[in-house]
Amino acid sequence: QVQLQQWGAGPLRPSQTLSLTCEVYGVSLSGYYWSWIRQSPGKGLEFIGEINHRGDTTYSPSLESRVTMSLDTSRKYFSLRLSSVSAADTALYYCARAVADKWSHYMDVWGKGTTVTVSS
């Protein structure tokens, strides 16, 4: 059974860097895209970006200048770093496995989510 276990640092101050990691259980990283999605309080889901097993990345244009994703295939985890955070980055962050069918990527396995709060 495929499972994603995610973790990351606690509350952040503005301008700090958010760092989250998602460990993959039950499947190889190969053949899938590994995604990060967030949900701000009272808002909908927002795609942050994704990375495949080769390290190819796609980032949301609105976050691209601050986002870095990486992965470690031997340790089976992938990570998100978001720099220069502000209160607007306060959200519930999810990692997810994305299945690719041509241009279409759908998220079939999700982590439980990590709450990130940015406050001075």
Add this chain to the structure above:
Amino acid sequence: QSVLTQSPSVSGAPGQRVTISCTGSTSNIGSGYDVHWYQHLPETAPKLLIYLTTIRASGVPDRFSASRSGTSASLAITGLQAEDEADYYCQSYDSSLSISVFGGGTKLTVL
């Protein structure tokens, strides 16, 4: 402002049929890109309901179905049950942004 537009809320009585719409544009749904649907219950991770526009995910009852027409897609739920009360999100690919995009979500209330 989400790239895909969903009505904020919809409601129905147990046993009824409801539909949730997802309106996009020519750079996403209108270009033929597939639409996927998720059910999001409070305090849980989103759950894949429908993928590649019409295919039910494993374990999803056939009360759930979806379709696409032009620049819009819709999710239909028949025989509404109390456990269906949740937020529902559509997702597709947008060629202008070159990323996956989500709708703003629709809150389903079972009366």
